[in-house]
Amino acid sequence: MISRRGYGAAAMALLALAGVSSFAPQHSHFTPKTIEPTQSVFGAIKSAFSNGVNLTPSNIAKTDTSLYAATLDPPATSASSAKTIEDYVKDRGGDRPIRKVLIANNGMAATKSILSMRQWAYMEFGDERAIQFVAMATPEDLKANAEFIRLADSFVEVPGGKNLNNYANVDVITKLAKEQGVDAVWPGWGHASENPKLPNTLDEMGIKFIGPTGPVMSVLGDKIAANILAQTAKVPSIPWSGSFGGPDDGPLQANLNAEGTIPSEIFELGTTRNVEEAVIAAARIGYENGIMIKASEGGGGKGIRFVDNEDDLRNAYIQVSNEVIGSPIFIMQLCKNARHIEVQIVGDQHGNAVALNGRDCSTQRRFQKIFEEGPPSIVPKETFHEMELAAQRLTQNIGYQGAGTVEYLYNADTNEYYFLELNPRLQVEHPVTEGVSGANLPATQLQVAMGIPLYNMPEIRRFYGKADAYGTDPIDFLEERYRDIDCHIIAARITAENPDEGFKPTSGSIERIKFQSTPDVWGYFSVGANGGIHEFADSQFGHLFAKGPDRESARKSLVLALQGMEVRGDIRNSVEYLVKLLETEDFKANTIDTAWLDGIIAEKSVAVDMPSHLVVVSAAVFKAFEHVKSATEAVKESFRKGQVSTGDIPGINSFNIEVAYMDTKYPFHVERTSPEVYRFTLDGNVIDVIVTETAEGALLAEFG
Secondary structure: OEEOOOOOOEEEOOEOOOOOOOOOOOOOOOOEEEOOOOOOHHHHHHHHOOEOOOOOOOOOOOOOOOOOOOOOOOOOOOOOOOOOHHHHHHHOOOOOOOOEEEEOOOHHHHHHHHHHHHHHHHHHHOOOOOOEEEEEEOHHHHHOOEHHHHHOOEEEEOOOOOHHHOOOOHHHHHHHHHHHOOOEEEOOOOOOOOOOHHHHHHHHHOOEEOOOOHHHHHHHOOHHHHHHHHHHOOOOEOOEOOEOOOOOOOOOOOOOOOOOOOOHHHHHHOOOOOHHHHHHHHHHHOOOOOEEEEEEEEEOOEEEEEEOOHHHHHHHHHHHHHHOOOOOEEEEEOOOOEEEEEEEEEEOOOOOEEEEEEEEOOOEEOOEEOEEEEOOOOOOHHHHHHHHHHHHHHHHHOOOOEEEEEEEEEEOOOOEEEEEEEEOOOOOOHHHHHHHHOOOHHHHHHHHHOOOOHHHOHHHHHHOOOOOOOOOOOOOOOOOOOOOOOOEEEEEEEEOEEHHHOOEEOOEEEEEEEOEOEOOEEEEEOEOOOEEEOOOOOOEEEEEEEEEOOHHHHHHHHHHHHHOOEEEEOOOOOHHHHHHHHOOHHHHHOOOOOOHHHHHHHHOOOOOOOOHHHHHHHHHHHHHHHHHHHHHHHHHHHHHOOOOOOOOOHHHHEEEEEEEEOOEEEEEEEEEEEOOEEEEEEOOEEEEEEEEEOOOOEEEEEEO
């Protein structure tokens, strides 16, 4: 890294390329390899939540912190008398002990799940390895030194390439589950997490899927069916092709039939099967607020278009049809000035449904979340409670089991909210809810899968203010209310994206991540030292969470943490851009909506600029250093061959280089006045630079 006295922060990072370490080659695909840990798992947890220590191989085992993997505050001391998982499940009213889990995911999801469930096992049983974890690992993840592979007890190498070959391949997952003799499969998010074939197949094999049943997942995976179910549970819906808002045109209602689906004749009434039906539906809804054309099976920003007139609708309908081929399409009114509000729900097999508060995820770029925060302070307390109750009714009506998220669009001006969808999985941003509620969500998922009623789970009982956390008296979650929330949490996703090129994903090696945790900020990362982001990986490799007594305190803590964070490697990242967004007046005043960030990007009103002269000088220092290194090696090689000519030696210490930047060429003359001092001359201007190479291969330069 190059630093200039007077500038405080580094002027620019000049990184020497470092080799990417990899695991030893496997004998064959689908061959398990057991990882013998060299330290306790809490050494691993501490490495992910580093307390201001650079994550390098030499010190990764020495890191220490008081932070925990699932919640900011240390969990209460366990009062459980159970010594084994079997005892715990029996005492808590469950029926299915789970001791071995296949993690059918990678990256952030796999890392977080192992950290959280190991923490829970230690707090309950004093044994972090009470549950064994088997990881799936592609050659790309092995080469990238993925953190989750190190955390697992064993891993099985699976085919590389796109996720249809591995983490999204149900046949591969179920085959491994059987061969490895696991009790359950944890799907995480993305990949196969919302494919009903996975829970259905596992159920036939007698292996537990840690999530909802296949039929429920299937119906929720369809946005039309989900809207009909929400309307049946009396959850408000925005005008759409299944409910136009008038007295005689909806809302459509239906309960699941014996096959676990919406009756087809009712389902069809919510669809627009061709452009002409879409035009008719849009005319009934009205173009005043705009129209959204959505593929029922779309997601992640695909299969969705906004229009405000019929001509654009006709074109956009075809685009959506081609983007998610074969998916039913529906039309809905755009909710202008909307906030994206989520309710975290969990259902169990006994018909209980709990709401663990929620999140505000309104800072989005093309429907992809950037910041998440909780509780959603923009929503009045009683209105949000109504949203929670509606989410709980929906969860109970469909027999939902596991963790899920009911998403709403909320208009702060009118205090109105509308159902958006129910995601049948854990969300990336779930640690926000963990920090607010104190409930370890992956561990909660695990206990639901073990058949334990929600009201018998100690962390849920604490959240509801029960004096006896290990009691077994029922809680009426629709009538009783949880304790008051006395904090605010804001999360930031750390991604390998280039904000200067429309957040284009980047890939490459990561030499080091420097993250300074504090009592108010914690985080975790999916890559270790000398790791990287490969071309098939998700661009997110880290997540930071800042906690404060109020929103402004949390915002300031997050800004400081991001400003102190450093990522060295070949990738670009969005850290500096996130700081700029957090410092905008709109974000400070909490007046944003889901269109806010896209507007900023379109207007280019927020940018991270590096002074041109610092870029040019930094590049010149790097080129000069590389010249000296290569020229010196060339002379040494000549001597090794017995050639004694010294004609090339002067060129080591006096030479010319050229830097091209922003369509301008800068010709420098360089004189090396001592081993570490370089004198650069450009158009009569002279600057001396002290250059030091660190043990990691990075350059530190002082000039000015």
